[in-house]
Amino acid sequence: MDEQLKQLGERLRGLRDALNVPAGEIAETIGIDIEKYERIEKGELDITISNLMKIAHKYGLSAEELMFAETPHMKSYFIVRKGQGVSVERSKAYNYRSLVSGFRDHKADVFLVAVEPKPSARVIYKSSHAGQEFNYVLAGKMMFYLGSKSILLDEGDSIYFDASVPHGMLAMDAPAKILIFSVE
Numbered sequence: 737m738d739e740q741l742k743q744l745g746e747r748l749r750g751l752r753d754a755l756n757v758p759a760g761e762i763a764e765t766i767g768i769d770i771e772k773y774e775r776i777e778k779g780e781l782d783i784t785i786s787n788l789m790k791i792a793h794k795y796g797l798s799a800e801e802l803m804f805a806e807t808p809h810m811k812s813y814f815i816v817r818k819g820q821g822v823s824v825e826r827s828k829a830y831n832y833r834s835l836v837s838g839f840r841d842h843k844a845d846v847f848l849v850a851v852e853p854k855p856s857a858r859v860i861y862k863s864s865h866a867g868q869e870f871n872y873v874l875a876g877k878m879m880f881y882l883g884s885k886s887i888l889l890d891e892g893d894s895i896y897f898d899a900s901v902p903h904g905m906l907a908m909d910a911p912a913k914i915l916i917f918s919v920e
Contacts, residue, residue, distance in 0.1 A: 738779065741779040741780070741781075741782055742779030743779075744776075744779070744783065744802070744803070745776055745777040745778055745779040745780075746777075746779075747801075747802055748762070748776065748777050748783075748791070748802065749777045751791075751795065751797070751802070752777075755795060757795075759773055759774055759777070760773075762791060765790055765791060765794050766783075766787040766790050766791060768787075784861075784863045785799070785803075785832060785847075785863070786863035786864060786865035786899070787863070787865075788802050788803055789845065789865045789866075789918065789920075790865055790866065793866065793920055798837075798842065798845075799845050803832075803834070830849055830850070830851055830852075831849065831850040832847045832848075832849050833847060833848040833849070833850075834846070834847055835847065835848060843919065844917050844918060844919045845916075845917070845918040845919075846915070846916070846917050846918075847915075847916045847918075848874075848913065848914075848915055848916075849913070849914045849915075849916055850911060850912075850913055851876075851878060851905060851906070851907040851911065851912045851913075851914060852907060852911050853906070853907040853908060853909060853910060853911065853912075854906060854907075860881050860904045860905075860906055861904050862881060862902035862903055862904040863902065863903065863904065864899060864900050864901060864902045864903065865899050865900070865918070866899065866900060866920050867899050867900075867918060867919050867920035868896065868897065868898060868899055868918075868919050869896070869897055869899040869903070869916060869917065869918045869919075870894065870895070870896045870916070870917040870918075870919075871889075871894060871895050871905075871914050871915070871916050871917075872893075872894040872914065872915040872916075873889045873890065873891050873892065873893050873894070873912060873913075873914055874891065874913040874914065874915055875891055875911075875912060875913040876891060876907055876908070876909075876910055876911055876912030876913060877889070877890050877891065877907070877908040877909065877910075877912060878905045878906060878907050878908055878912045878914070879905065879906045879908055880895060880903070880904075880905050881902075881903060881904045881905065881906075882895075882897055882901055882902075882903045883901045883902060883903075888908075899918060
């Protein structure tokens, strides 16, 4: 069992226990059945960033508190030096590095995301969440999927969109780096 998944499951279970919330309520919040959610809490299944954001928003937390088990403390400013920032590998294809994790009550989630190409990918996982999102391609090239559209984005391209529309991405040929701003 992946240690990160196990720790994340423990944090989700701890949140439920602290707030006295039944598992079914959180499962309903993210639109999955209770059995699947219970497997997430046991560390047997992964959960998407968008679903973590839904849970965090509903219960007044930051996504970073659930993802990284760190409570933001800074209220005037927060600096992330090059190559730093709290990082989590959410899947083999994506590595998220939070750029705002230490700032208390931040209004946007900002991530530097490294995306590895998956040449044999037949199914692209799409997620959705409340709010809007801005993606800026810092390096590489990626296919961006928004609803039924496929949009090729090269280095320097950006896209701003309604994040409630299912979306996903796939690096083309080589790894890509994307700066993502998500605002509810």
